Amino acid sequence: MSLREIKPGNRGYLYVNSHPTGCARVVDRMWQRIPEPAGDRPGPVALVIGSSAGYGLAATLVGLRAHRMRGLGIAFEADATERRTASAGWYRTARTAELAAGAGADFTFLNGDAFSEALKDEVIERLAARFGAIDLLVYSVAAPRRTDPRTGEVHRSALKPLGEDYRAKTLVxxxxxxQVGEMHLTAADEAERDATVQVMGGADWQLWIDALQARGLLADGFQTVALSYVGSDITAPVYRAGTIGAAKEHLEATARAIDTRLKGAGRAHTVVAGAAVTQASSAIPSIALYTSILRRVTGEGWQSTVDQAAVLWDQFAGDAQPVLDDQGRIRLDGWEMDPAVQADVRAVWDRIDTDTLATGADTGWLRDQVGRLYGWDVPGVDYEAAAETHVPWPAADPGPV
Structure with a gap:
């Protein structure tokens, strides 16, 4: 037992500590948004890589509650120490496992580096022993670095524009x-671009497919998706036209290559999701200001990660036809990229400053959303009460099949 009162210890968007009760409550709130399945159709066997945060977490929760998903979720999270709490994803995974067990789901969570060959080997052995072939692989990994398992080289991503330096408004x-400030980013060089592609592109997704296919673990009709983003022309210089965009282009090319390789026995797509407040997105310059304006413009039309994951799962299950663009990408961002919405966001962006921030952007909502990524600012949580920081990782075996 390690009961203690916890303080966030944050500076801006960065939090030193996570709150276990708050993280659990966030997962509960997401779970409650998801309808239970109407029938008794058996669920697919799925592998979710990146199941503890963002769209990976949302896809995991929707799959477990609404579609009776079985299988494995992978995350890379840190346990509590004497000085710090566990990572938010650790606490979210612990609560997700409890909800999954309560729903009778045969689903296991593993903690480890998805880029490593050792974890791939362990996952493959577990899948082969317990489930056999899988029906679905969701790839939703956001990481600052990646060690190439074949060369040992460590690649570090860079959030930079390409071609020329970038100056833009930012929320601080x-x-x-x-307040509205200004940021200046120098242009990436070729090495920084290539390293970002190695970390955030499709290389690791391809290795997972190769390893599973080599063991005969892809079922007939197998589907795989990787999460991507396009976004507005407002953020394009630092996102879609920057180093991250180069990585996303590689991810999308990888989807086409995997789809061709499956030869009709399965399908591979990238999924272009809409804007969201995630631990990954909050680190990208200008995105926070853009997102807070978008929230003000869309209001109740805002679609959460759970809302979008529910739409995606309906497509996995065959209950809805995929909305594909001319590049074969599944689009979930129609609500964000609606021309009228983007015109309104652009009009606000062009004139916004610190004096007009309160009326042009929903900064209070954004600040709350960032805090909740770490379990803070969650309604109903007593932050003055001591909390248990040492929460065990879910058992590797959920019990009898």
Whole structure:
């Protein structure tokens, strides 16, 4: 037992500590948004790589509650120490496992580096022993670095523009108060671009497919998706036209290569999701300001990660036809990329400054959303009460099949 009162210890978007009760409550709130299945159709066997955060977490929760998903989820999270709490993803996974067990799901969570050959080997052995071939692989990994398992080289991603330097508005919190500042990013060189592609592109996704296919673990009709983003022309210089965009282009090319390789026995797509407040997106310059404006413009039309994951799962299950663009990508971002919405966001972006921030952007909502990524600012949680920081990782075997 390690009961103690926890303080966030944050500076802006970065939090030193996560709150276990708050993280669990966030998962509960997501779970409650998801309808239970109407029938008794058996669920697919799925592998979710990146199941503890963002769209990977949302896809995991929707799959477990609404579609009776079985299989494995993979995350790479840190346990609590004497000085710090466990990572938010650790606590979210612990609660997700409890909800899955309560729903009778045969689903296991493993903690490890998805880029490593050792974890791939362990996952493959577990899948082969317990389930056999899988029906679905969801790839939703956001990481700052990747060690190439074949060369041992460590690649580090860079959030930079390509071609020329970038200056733009950004949202900062000075003394807890939101302000519009300016950021300046120097252009990436070729090495930084290539390293970002190695980390955030499709190389590791391809290795997973290769390893599973080599063991005969892809079922007939197998589907695999990797999460991507396009976004607005407002953020394009630092996102779609930057180093991250180069990585996303590689991810999309990988999807086409995997789809061709499956030869009609399965399908591979990238999924272009809409904007979301995630631990990955909050680190990207300009995205926070853009997202807070988008939230103000869309209001109740905003679609959460759970809302979008539910749409995606309906397509996996054959209950809805995929919405594909001319590049074969599944699009979930129609609500964001609607021309009228983007025109309104652009009009606000062009004129926004610190004086007009309160009316042009929903910064209070954004700040709450960032805090909740770490279990803070969650309604109903007593942050003055001591909390148990040492929460065990879910058992590797969920019990009898």
């Amino acid at each position: 919190f000075e003394g807890g108060l939101p």
